[in-house]
Amino acid sequence: MFTIVEKQTLAPTVYRMVVRAPEIARKHRAGNFVILRIHEKGERIPLTVADKDPEAGTITLVFQAVGKTTSELSTLNAGDALLDLAGPLGKPTHIERFDGATVCVGGGIGVAPVHPIACALKEAGNRVIAIIGARTKELLIMEEEMRRASHELLVATDDGSYGHHGFVTDVLREVIEREGRENVALAVAIGPVPMMRACCKVTGPYGVHTVVSLNPIMVDATGMCGACRVTVGGETKFACVDGPEFDGHQVDFDELAKRLRAYVEDERRAMQIWSEQRAGHRCHG
Ligand SMILES: Cc1cc2nc3c(=O)[nH]c(=O)nc-3n(C[C@H](O)[C@H](O)[C@H](O)COP(=O)(O)OP(=O)(O)OC[C@H]3O[C@@H](n4cnc5c(N)ncnc54)[C@H](O)[C@@H]3O)c2cc1C
Ligand code: FES
Known part of the structure; x- marks a missing residue:
């Protein structure tokens, strides 16, 4: 226990x-x-x-x-x-002392998995620029932790209630433009699938290597069941043992999004049954 x-x-x-x-x-x-x-x-x-x-x-x-x-x-x-x-x-993040700035982007709950990566990059002697975002200020998490884990922290909210009014991708583009493409060695982007895909679309034309952490449904997490199958660079990979981090420019995000929706009806039913059981327990003291 x-x-x-x-x-x-x-x-x-x-x-x-x-x-x-x-x-x-x-x-x-x-x-x-x-x-x-x-x-x-x-x-x-x-x-x-x-x-x-x-x-x-x-x-x-x-x-x-x-x-x-x-x-x-x-x-x-x-x-x-x-x-x-x-x-x-899972495989640990590849950490080294990079020749250039590293940009760590966390969207929504994705700020949590990006945090230890920012810490490790900073500890290895890298300059870390962190960009975190959420729909509103109320939903923004781990701001102080990310401030400590980076040399510069930039915030974006979709509704403009805090920091930049807009998406983390806008800030990511501004940072690459400001620093100069050749001075940015690595971007790490973790968050909802559309956010990771959008970050890769921003970094692609600049040729900035971009690591994403994929979140497919997992069952055994030992590489045996195939539930977490993703396609990266045209090859089948199991996120639990080959990842969860991959080169974002090689990931088939369409397939990932489709596979994440595969059990929506079962998930809805499981939630409904659990909520009803819980309400029943509460009624009976
Ligand atoms: C390697 C890895 C690390 C993760 N780390 C975190 C983390 O640190 N914090 C965190 O909050 N979540 C994390 N997740 C996602 C988390 O595992 C799921 O949110 C969880 O399994 C959902 O279970 P559930 O029964 O509550 O919801 P379900 O009823 O199973 O799903 C509800 C809805 O949530 C979404 N969902 C389901 N599974 C996932 C998934 N794997 N990823 C994203 N959305 C999903 C779908 O839209 C689904 O319809 C991680 C996933 C992976 C693969
Ligand atoms: S979760 Fe079963 S192979 Fe990855």
């Missing part, structure tokens, strides 16, 4: 959980994720390790309640425990 030692609401439907997992905290590297199961009847879901404290033996998960399992997870509190937590999984 993995005890939750801290829980915090970061924004409407977005939660931060610090979980005791000493082995994972010790072995984790930027880009890794875990697979968790709340209880024995629960499904397995992947979440990125957003932060770690090897001395305290804890990892931090930041998640958005979008369906049945993440909503159920959001009802747990400090003192509760998760049944299984497997990890660290």
